[in-house]
Amino acid sequence: MPLITSEQATEAALRQDGIIPDIIDSFHPKTTLVISYGNDGEVALGNTLPVKGTQHAPQVSFQPDSPxxxxxxxxxxxxxxxxNDPKFREYRHWIVSNIAGSSDFQPSALSxxxxxxxxxxPAPPTGTGPHRYVFLLYKQTPSSNVAALSTPLTTDRGGFKAKQFTQNAQLELVGANYFFAENR
Known part of the structure; x- marks a missing residue:
């Protein structure tokens, strides 16, 4: 029986739920992205969390390559x-850049x-079914566009394209995680 790595499991889940190709292209995860809403739950590759429990920014942890x-x-x-009607794909919920790495697996210094x-x-409209809320972690490269990563976005949140934004900023995708939430 072949052994399945966590990287393979991550990519398989992202494909199964259409995140690949709806938002990102195929990639090889280099870190585990741990997202926790405290007592309201931890994001676990497609689990369902309550809308009410996800209204405050979560705790985020990952293992960086270098501090x-x-x-x-x-x-x-x-x-x-x-x-079924993603005319505002994607809706931008949060972007934090210039997050410093640390030498061990600790909550990152998002603040x-x-x-x-x-x-x-999350605020999915009532009756629109489960929405995918996707967290993407990118490593900033020596050629990253620091201006794009340091300027607050003031445009509408709807119609955001993570793929285009990260290509323009020259970022490397290293981790992903997601959950479902729904208002019935």
Whole structure:
């Protein structure tokens, strides 16, 4: 029986729920992205969390390559206003850039990063089915566009394209995680 790595399990889950190709291309995860809403639950590759319990920014942890590396975290909803009618794909919920790495697996210093878009908790319209809330972690490279990562986005949150934003900023995708939430 072949052994399945956590990287393979992550990519398989992302494909199964359409995150690959709806938001990102295939990639090889380099870190485990741990997202916790405290007592309201931990994000676990497609589990369901209550909308009410996800209204405050979560705790985020990951294992960086080096303590000197910088990272960007994006939270996006590709199902706005619904998965059957995603005319506002993607809805930008949160972007924090210039997150410093640390030497061990500890909560990252998001508060010391640059807030590009303030956190907005999930608010799927009633009756639109489950929405995917996707967290993407990118490593900033030596050629990253620091200006793009340091300027707050003031445009509408709907119609955001993580793939385009990260290509323009020259970022490398290193981790992903997601959950479902729904207002019935």
């Amino acid at each position: 000197t590396d910088k990272y960007t975290l994006i939270m996006t909803d590709p199902d706005a206003p619904s998965r 010391q990063g640059t807030i590009v878009t303030d956190y907005m908790g």
